[in-house]
Amino acid sequence: MGTVYIVGTCDTKGAELNYAKGVALSAGADVVLVDVGTLGEGAGADIMAREVAQFHPAGEEAVLGQIDRGTAVSAMAKALTAFLTSRNDIGAVLGLGGTGNTALVTEAMRALPIGVPKLMVSTVASGNVAPYVGPNDLTMMYSVVDVAGLNAISRRVIGNAANAAAGMARNPVPSSGDDRPGIGMTMFGVTTACVTEVREMLGETHETYVFHATGVGGQSMEKLADSGLLQGVIDVTTTEVPDLLVGGVFPATEDRFGAIIRTGLPYVGSVGAVDMVNFGARETVPAAFRDRRLHVHNAQVTLMRTTPEENSRIGAFIVDRLNRMQGQVRFLLPLQGVSAIDAVGQPFHDPEADAALFSAIRTAWRDAPNRRLIEIDAHINSPEFAAALVASFHDIHA
Template sequence: MPVVVLIGTLDTKGPEYEWLRDRLDGLGMQVLLVDTGVLDPPWPPPDISREEVARAAGTDLAELRAQGDRGVAVTAMARGAAQVVAELYREGRVHGVLSVGGSGNSTISTCAMRALPVGVPKLMVSSMASGDVSPYIGNTDLTMMYSVVDIAGINRISIRVLANAADAIAGMATGFAAGCPAPPGDRPVIGASMAGVTTPGVNAARELLSVLGYEVLVFHTTGSGGRSLEAMTAGGTLTGVLDPTLLELSTALVGGVGGASPDRLETAGRLGIPQVVSLGCLDMAKFGPEVPRHFRHRQVHVHNPSVSVIRTNADECAELGGTVAAKLRLATGPTALFIPLQGLSTLSAPGGPYHDPEVDAVLFDSVREGLAGSPVEIVEMDTHLNDPAFGRAMADHLHVSMTPTPALRAAAS
């Protein structure tokens, strides 16, 4: 029988959790109810008590109450819930996790969900889900559902939302319990960065790498995508990195939407993992539907109703070139930088709105100067980044750096 773990503060959300437990029971789920409340007595009675959660966090419930600090209590119970859920997973007693609540319970429960591997169903119904949910989701496959009304009783709106959530996690848990067929073979895994405006070049590289025997995971450079790429590299999932799309760096520089984390473009180098990098999308920086007033004199391009970009200028490109060079100089393993002399995205192709060879030249000169004397190999091609030949050249170079002897290259092919 699939097991669904319900995580909640049963001193404030008891009726909602009792309703969810009964709904899931009717759907054939085994339910484990974890109480993360601190103050009033819990209802309904949990399967795993708040005292157990506090102990898992290395603290005592009475001590948390005595401190009278909600922030301290939430932090501790989040830590404990993560330990409890991770242990349940190791015991084979988690096929899905569901929680409902506001900011406090969303913080506690999503911390627990993030402790689970990718693939384990995780669903958070939250009144916070219509805003910036990146602190809750992190680098996981966690699903957030907006509650529309606050989680404060069973009413004509909440009952439909909660029913959908229960039905959804039951379906996901049933599928997870049944098992998912693994992809054939045991191919080495490459992580690749991509945006819509670098898709043709990255697809050409991906297709060649697939032919050469690799499995390619593509990460959309939206800020969270870059963080996931770095996290999977650090976690040992990836054996090589193809990183031609650096939009997050330029976006972070100007304070846009979806900027890079501090470790972006550093993890593979620090761990000695082979990497091939390019300068894709450093001709632009990304914002939401509205560009800040002080940037409206720039070349603004509406990518879609949710995303607008601006053209980076010469000063920004000079700084970006230095940043890329500084990060690549940290590398301890095979590292190459490919420079496409004819443009960095579909927008900067000849005839495109961001085509500006003079500004691009500032970027290229800056990164060349920053890498002078370093072991990083620089490969320049008189093509556009999205030219299939450029993508295939990057892929082939990565393949060679990962299989350094002729015999190994022949075997990988």
């Protein structure tokens, strides 16, 4: 059984945090109350704010020596991240607070591996929580009333959260017992045929986790890689890169491919769906792009064909990351089209744009014993290309 770490600012939320601690203790959990306040000493903490602050790379003064509260809170978030990631007994993390403490605590929670229970009781949990959650298994629980004193409502909400955290810490989910290696895969509607065939070919020997390439999907796959929960990646669909570089609604972050660089996981990749930038409904396409080649995928998604110039930038971004990978890498180029609508006779068929993409990757590719660039004279959704992906994966993953 792990320990419940209850985290908050004891200088302003001491009563609420100590109440949560009491509930979790009554539920049978081991509990540590961690103070991350920057205004002064709080009561009841097991780990004082100065102890957490000492985990900041620049030391305690970088956190508690700040006059500006915003600067202090940002510094405390870095210190808390280092503190929590140094612990080996976490059964669950429970945070309580308003906007400032939510930003502080969830930053540290996001650094923890997938599978570690993370629960944040927050005044902002009924709004857009994407900046707090990101690609993580982080649960946001709306506080209903402000975390500003105990009353009949706050006791119920905080008590429920404390019991939930205690229950998760006391009852860790056992391993499934499936000893097949877990493989991350990226997919979009226009690469579904390829991914489906690869999944079927690997189904007997590998457990496949498919991520819809909608920005957070790629981030989620890489979070699992960083968490040590993948044994390899078949990154068929890198369409989040065009959205990042051109301005679509499903963008990657600048850290796309970063987890593979950091971990050295076996990596097979391709350029699935980089022929498009994603927008919402037709009327939401930015004015600067309304004269471009557009395709209405459905009522809520409009696609824009990437140009040769854009494809050169996309290829340069991807190959730069590939060249930094130190693990085994195979990157495959489907020379007959990169998506279902980039085939001959389809609305985004554009050999010149594809050629610019392939040329950018070939030109900047750095040969190395661990990396191979493989060109397949087939469409990405063809059985031939799926077979080449699987063969490449077997080549680098025993």
